[in-house]
Amino acid sequence: xxxxxxxxxxxxxxxxxxxxxxxxxxxxxxxxxxxxxxxxxxxxxxxxxxxxxxxxxxxxxxxxxxxxxxxxxxxxxxxxxxxxxxxxxxxxxxxxxxxxxxxxxxxxxxxxxxxxxxxxxxxxxxxxxxxxxxxxxxxxxxxxxxxxxxxxxxxxxxxxxxxxxxxxxxxxxxxxxxxxxxxxxxxxxxxxxxxxxxxxxxxxxxxxxxxxxxxxxxxxxxxxxxxxxxxxxxxxxxxxxxxx
Ligand SMILES: NC(=O)c1ccc[n+]([C@@H]2O[C@H](COP(=O)([O-])OP(=O)(O)OC[C@H]3O[C@@H](n4cnc5c(N)ncnc54)[C@H](O)[C@@H]3O)[C@@H](O)[C@H]2O)c1
Numbered sequence: 001x002x003x004x005x006x007x008x009x010x011x012x013x014x015x016x017x018x019x020x021x022x023x024x025x026x027x028x029x030x031x032x033x034x035x036x037x038x039x040x041x042x043x044x045x046x047x048x049x050x051x052x053x054x055x056x057x058x059x060x061x062x063x064x065x066x067x068x069x070x071x072x073x074x075x076x077x078x079x080x081x082x083x084x085x086x087x088x089x090x091x092x093x094x095x096x097x098x099x100x101x102x103x104x105x106x107x108x109x110x111x112x113x114x115x116x117x118x119x120x121x122x123x124x125x126x127x128x129x130x131x132x133x134x135x136x137x138x139x140x141x142x143x144x145x146x147x148x149x150x151x152x153x154x155x156x157x158x159x160x161x162x163x164x165x166x167x168x169x170x171x172x173x174x175x176x177x178x179x180x181x182x183x184x185x186x187x188x189x190x191x192x193x194x195x196x197x198x199x200x201x202x203x204x205x206x207x208x209x210x211x212x213x214x215x216x217x218x219x220x221x222x223x224x225x226x227x228x229x230x231x232x233x234x235x236x237x238x239x240x241x242x243x244x
Contacts, residue, residue: 002024002025002026002027002079002080003026003027003029003071003075003077003078003079003080004021004026004027004028004029004078004079004080004081004082004218005029005031005067005071005078005080005081005082005115005119006018006021006028006029006030006031006082006084007031007032007056007058007081007082007083007084007085007111007115008031008032008058008084008085008086008134009028009030009031009032009053009084010030010032010034010035010036010039010040010053011032011034011036011184011185012182012184012185012186012207013084013134013179013182013184013207013210013211013214014030014032014082014084014085015039015207016206016207016208016210016211017082017084017207017210017211017214017215018030018043018051019043019211020208020211020212020214020215021215021218022043022046022047022050022051024215024219025050026050026080027050027051027052027075028047028050028051028052029051029052029053029054029071029075029078030051030052030053030054031053031054031055031056031058031067031085032053032055032056032085033055033056033057033058033085034055035053035055040053052074054066054067054070054071058083058085058107058111058114058115059103059106059107059110059111061114061117064111064114064115064117064118065118067118068118068119071119072122076122077119077122077123077125077126078119078122078123078129079123079126079129079130080129080130080131080132080218081115081119081129081130081131081132082131082132082134082214082218083111083112083115083131083132083133083134084132084134084214085107085108085111086107086108086134086152086186087103087104087107087108087186088104088146088149088186089103089104089146089148089149090145090146090149091145092145092147093147093148096147096148100148101148104148104149104152105148105151105152105155108149108152108153108155108156109152109155109156109159112133112156112159116131116163120167120172123167123170123172124167124170124172127170127171128170128171128172128173129171129172130172130173130174130175130217130218130219131163131167131172131173131174131175132174132175132176132177132214132217132218133156133159133160133174133175133176133177134156134176134177134179134214135153135156135157135160135176135177135178135229136149136153136156136178136179137178137179137180137231137233137236137237138150138153138154139152139153139154139155139156139157139176139178139229140154140157140178140229140231140237141237153178156176157176157178157229160174160175160176160227160229161227161229164226164227165227168226173217173222173223173225173226174226174227175217175222175225175226175227175228175229175230176217176228176229176230177210177213177214177217177229177230177232178229178230178231178232178233178237179205179210179213179232179233180195180199180204180205180231180232180233180234180236180237181195181196181199181204181205182204182205182206182207182209182210183204183205183206183207184207187204192204198236199233199234199235199236200234200235200236200239201234201235203234205232205233205234209232210232213230213232217230
């Protein structure tokens with residue numbers, strides 16, 4: 001059986017990934033704190049039986065517990081988790097409120113702890129699975145005025161390695177994707193030209209391109225990849241920053 005839970009699934013990368021997995025005939029459980037009936041109706045018209053939406057705030061343990069209970073009773077478990085839900089903040093660290101710090105850390109990082117806490121036992125009992133975390137290029141290098149996001153995504157990168165080591169003996173592979181700027185509502189459209197100009201490919205990434213990388217890491221196509229933080233950056237992360 002191919003059952004995937006995708007968080008942050010109603011927009012951007014999560015939505016493109018949900019559609020890609022549906023096209024590959026996976027059963028997709030979409031979780032998001034926001035609902036969008038128009039999008040869900042459109043997807044259900046095409047894929048009907050392979051799909052379920054469960055409204056979930058991934059930063060809240062009781063909501064992940066509820067998500068687990070619903071998935072366990074409907075599907076008996078899960079084969080893959082795409083921990084994709086995330087939020088960003090901009091600004092200097094000393095001007096960042098504790099509330100924002102906690103929101104980012106709880107949504108981007110603690111949520112992975114929660115999904116693991118509730119879902120991993122089923123995966124172990126079902127003889128394995130895969131986990132794909134959505135990190136970022138901002139988890140492997142620093143950015144100007146994004147310290148909290150850098151800290152959160154950096155934590156995901158090393159958490160991915162740690163989880164990959166600990167769960168390998170249960171045939172559970174854990175990897176992450178590290179995209180550069182992707183055309184989603186998270187990215188301010190005014191910034192697209194400057195992000196495109198800075199990239200070796202001279203364009204930003206499309207959400208469908210990230211979806212394919214996530215699918216690769218989620219599926220048996222990547223059967224010997226474990227603990228990989230895969231750059232999906234157009235080559236931006238390999239540039240030293242020195243002038244020609
Ligand atoms: N867009 C980019 O340039 C970019 C680059 C690298 C990494 N990422 C990462 O990709 C992931 C997806 O972002 P996106 O660009 O598609 O943005 P997006 O804003 O389009 O989608 C994020 C989704 O997560 C959901 N979400 C936010 N907080 C949540 C919560 N507490 N519980 C459940 N759902 C929640 C939102 O409702 C939204 O549907 C994020 O982790 C983001 O950090 C984005």
